[in-house]
Amino acid sequence: MCDLCEAKPCRNGDRESFPPYCPGRQLSREEAIGLYDGQDRDALRTAASVEAGGYCRWTRCEEIMAYATGCGYGRLGLAFCAGLSYEAAVFAGILRENGFLVSSVCCKNCSVPKQELGIPPASMVRGGAEYEASCNPIGQARLLMESGCQLGIILGLCVGHDSLFIKHFDGPVTVLAVKDRVTGNAPLAPIYTATSYYKRLSSFVKTQLSNPKNG
Numbered sequence: 001m002c003d004l005c006e007a008k009p010c011r012n013g014d015r016e017s018f019p020p021y022c023p024g025r026q027l028s029r030e031e032a033i034g035l036y037d038g039q040d041r042d043a044l045r046t047a048a049s050v051e052a053g054g055y056c057r058w059t060r061c062e063e064i065m066a067y068a069t070g071c072g073y074g075r076l077g078l079a080f081c082a083g084l085s086y087e088a089a090v091f092a093g094i095l096r097e098n099g100f101l102v103s104s105v106c107c108k109n110c111s112v113p114k115q116e117l118g119i120p121p122a123s124m125v126r127g128g129a130e131y132e133a134s135c136n137p138i139g140q141a142r143l144l145m146e147s148g149c150q151l152g153i154i155l156g157l158c159v160g161h162d163s164l165f166i167k168h169f170d171g172p173v174t175v176l177a178v179k180d181r182v183t184g185n186a187p188l189a190p191i192y193t194a195t196s197y198y199k200r201l202s203s204f205v206k207t208q209l210s211n212p213k214n215g
């Protein structure tokens, strides 16, 4: 329950002040250090150098390029949502201008109809009235791996589709941006206003999921 810990003594090495519920009490410092060896330790060091190297100066776009460079990843795989095609084209162009080899796969690759995956009309955006291709995140992972991508980059995949992509991409994955159709891809906006405009969040499961028609 780190979310309840306001002091965060783990930030400054003050183990004596760890609260009773602190998960950090379950691992010794040596055990925690032992979690990182080989490539994982290299990746951690590279991430640290990116964080410090561009601290509060580099955008996430720049940090991704710095991280890829630091890890020696020259071939990048962009898994993007069709709804963010413009952003994907701009980002892929920037990566290429910076010398990276980029493969990109749109979420609707292979154009698999939702019906053939057992998705009922009630779970279709247009109720099954017209052709709806399912997102194919496992296809994105497989196609990007087959093209030799060393780092997967997610741009706006749907909730759950992103989970499947991460599960099936056999390598490191990072995220440029997540999608939130309602907030213009700013999913933290409702969090910042959770005690005012978005009070409804606290009763979402009870009021919305028990009666989907309320949506």
Ligand code: SF4
Pocket (backbone or CB within 6 Å): 001, 002, 003, 005, 007, 008, 009, 010, 011, 018, 019, 021, 022, 023, 024
């Ligand atoms: S790891 Fe421990 S000290 Fe750090 S935030 Fe969580 S509870 Fe607090």
